[in-house]
Amino acid sequence: MIDPFGRHITYLRLSVTDRCDFRCQYCMAENMTFLPKSEILSLEELELLCHVFIRRGIKKIRLTGGEPLVRKNIISLIRHLGEYVHNGELDELTLTTNGSQLEKYAADLYAAGMRRINVSLDTLEPELFRTITRWGRLDQVMQGIRAAKKAGLSVKINMVALKGINDTEIDDMLAWCVAEEMDLTLIETMPLGAVNVIRADQYLPLAPKLEDLKSRWPLKASSHSSGGPARYYTVEGSKTKLGMITPMSHNFCDSCNRIRLTCTGELYMCLGHDDKVDLRQVLRAYPGDVAQVEEALHNAISQKPERHYFIIDPQDDKPTLQRFMNTTGG
Ligand code: SAM
Numbered sequence: 001m002i003d004p005f006g007r008h009i010t011y012l013r014l015s016v017t018d019r020c021d022f023r024c025q026y027c028m029a030e031n032m033t034f035l036p037k038s039e040i041l042s043l044e045e046l047e048l049l050c051h052v053f054i055r056r057g058i059k060k061i062r063l064t065g066g067e068p069l070v071r072k073n074i075i076s077l078i079r080h081l082g083e084y085v086h087n088g089e090l091d092e093l094t095l096t097t098n099g100s101q102l103e104k105y106a107a108d109l110y111a112a113g114m115r116r117i118n119v120s121l122d123t124l125e126p127e128l129f130r131t132i133t134r135w136g137r138l139d140q141v142m143q144g145i146r147a148a149k150k151a152g153l154s155v156k157i158n159m160v161a162l163k164g165i166n167d168t169e170i171d172d173m174l175a176w177c178v179a180e181e182m183d184l185t186l187i188e189t190m191p192l193g194a195v196n197v198i199r200a201d202q203y204l205p206l207a208p209k210l211e212d213l214k215s216r217w218p219l220k221a222s223s224h225s226s227g228g229p230a231r232y233y234t235v236e237g238s239k240t241k242l243g244m245i246t247p248m249s250h251n252f253c254d255s256c257n258r259i260r261l262t263c264t265g266e267l268y269m270c271l272g273h274d275d276k277v278d279l280r281q282v283l284r285a286y287p288g289d290v291a292q293v294e295e296a297l298h299n300a301i302s303q304k305p306e307r308h309y310f311i312i313d314p315q316d317d318k319p320t321l322q323r324f325m326n327t328t329g330g
């Protein structure tokens with residue numbers, strides 16, 4: 001699949017649920033209304049769509065959410081998608097998780113063919129962890145990370161950098177990742193969804209932070225690419241890479257290779273736009289007719305926008321998009 005700007009679309013981010021056992025301040029409001037079950041695609045429908053995407057050239061699938069591991073029977077979908085990894089049709093099947101259910105599922109993920117996962121972790125302080133996630137427990141996530149490593153999964157930590165909240169902890173997080181031989185990616189907060197915090201107060205531009213880190217850490221720009229928007233730096237003398245995702249301060253859309261499917265079958269061609277194509281309607285109007293889904297997908301790719309335009313304006317704190325991050329999974 002090639003979009004109008006010549007970009008090859010090979011990466012699908014699949015949000016399998018909008019629900020979550022945490023309520024991270026920057027992602028969700030405390031009282032969220034979740035989608036009714038009738039609107040959510042069944043695991044079989046999700047699998048069929050993935051089958052079509054893979055036929056059309058998707059090589060990497062990342063499950064996300066909400067929290068992907070709270071969806072009932074999610075392991076059965078992961079096992080089925082894992083078969084495409086085992087037969088070589090998919091290069092990678094992976095997951096972004098808050099880690100709360102990892103202890104239970106790590107071995108199953110490995111057996112299904114996953115080798116690397118991302119765990120979102122914004123602080124190593126139990127109290128602050130509770131404050132940021134509202135409902136989460138740090139010890140549970142730490143146990144999950146240990147279980148994942150023990151099962152053979154390579155773990156990358158994703159940390160949303162929040163001014164005045166966890167920005168003084170970035171050095172500690174990097175030191176911990178170096179000691180644990182894990183990669184760390186820092187992410188700028190994005191204005192998605194009306195959460196009850198003032199985004200401008202929390203927004204920490206990462207470009208100056210990187211210069212600050214360079215004064216204390218032996219960071220060397222790396223040509224490594226995970227096929228995503230992160231720019232990487234090796235921490236010399238360690239096995240750790242530091243990634244920076246800077247959607248606010250630096251635009252990386254030129255090399256965008258991804259599309260996003262929500263758990264209701266809406267296909268978003270860009271995280272920063274509201275344009276979407278309703279694949280559930282096609283799927284349910286023409287049951288089992290793969291050609292119809294392929295045609296809808298082809299039309300969708302021809303509408304992929306060139307870039308996003310995120311704005312965090314201290315004078316006007318409305319989100320750039322009303323959609324919450326748990327809809328599309330980041
Ligand atoms: N629940 C899983 C998790 O937290 O890893 C997967 C879904 S979560 C929406 C995916 C990623 O998006 C997480 O790393 C989270 O920190 C990040 N995220 C959520 N809201 C964000 C926002 N407004 N700006 C930047 N990143 C955000």
Ligand code: SF4
Nearest residue numbers: 020022024027066098
């Ligand atoms: Fe849940 Fe992930 Fe959003 Fe936190 S960032 S509320 S864990 S979906």
